Amino acid sequence: MNMEKRRQILERLRAENPHPTTELNFRNPFELLIAVLLSAQATDVSVNKATIGLFAAGPTPAAMLALGVEGVKEHIKTIGLFNTKAENVIKTCAILQEQHGGEVPENREALEALPGVGRKTANVVLNTAFGWPTIAVDTHIFRLSNRTRFAPGKNVDEVELKLLKWVPAEFKQDVHHWFILHGRYTCLARKPRCGSCVIEDLCEYKEKQYPDG
Structure with a gap:
């Protein structure tokens, strides 16, 4: 995929959703x-x-720390992996209190040092809370980048590097959200809705699917 086509894709996604979050x-x-x-x-x-x-x-962080692991579990027991997540939440709150004055650090290294927080989570926080032009690659973004051939890669790190390289600066703040939403509602994993896709003619997916076959 060439850079002009990538720019057109981003312009259409922006026109459809100018202020994504x-x-x-x-x-x-x-x-x-x-x-x-x-x-x-x-x-x-x-x-x-x-x-x-x-x-x-x-x-x-202080108030959540006071809930304790069991208190957090009571609120999140409907979510998968809630036992591990509750422990990570409490450990994270303790670190925020002890090392960062109860504030979330605007720093990648400090964020990734928190229990349960990896590069993807750090990217989301830096992008959405602090306005950094980071691109967090989740399952939707990975699928969309490969399927459309916008930024094909064998793993999330490779896709992230290509997106950072090929997405023009004016789109970097929002591309994470555009791709997630497009993957969640249009470019579905099992059956992409190609007939209702605003970038269908720019996408290089060879197995496009349409309602009438």
Whole structure:
């Protein structure tokens, strides 16, 4: 795929959704960090349902720390891997309190040092909470980048490097959200909705699917 086609794809996605953001509910960087941490192998809808009560009971690292692991579990037990996630939430809150004054650090190394937080989660927090032009590659972005041939790669790191290289600066802040939403609602894993896709004619996927066969 050439750079002109990539730019056209990004321009169309921007025209369709000029101000994209995450579908996770949050009010501040701390809530976003916890929501993203909980979202691994879970839907945003399920996380949002769980965090209503969790954030009401623990709106700050100190307050959530006071809930303890069992208290956190009570709020997130409907989410997959909730036992491990509850432990990571409490450990993360303890580090935020002890090392960062109860604030979420605007620093990749510090974020990735938090339990349960990897590069993808750090990228989401830096992008969405702090406005960094980072690109977090999740399953939707990985699939879309490879399927369309926008940024094909064998693993998420390779795809991320190519996206950072090939996405023009003016689109870097939002491309993460555009690709996630497009992968979630249009370019579905099992049956992409090619007939209703705004970039269908630019996409280089060879097995496009349409409702009438």
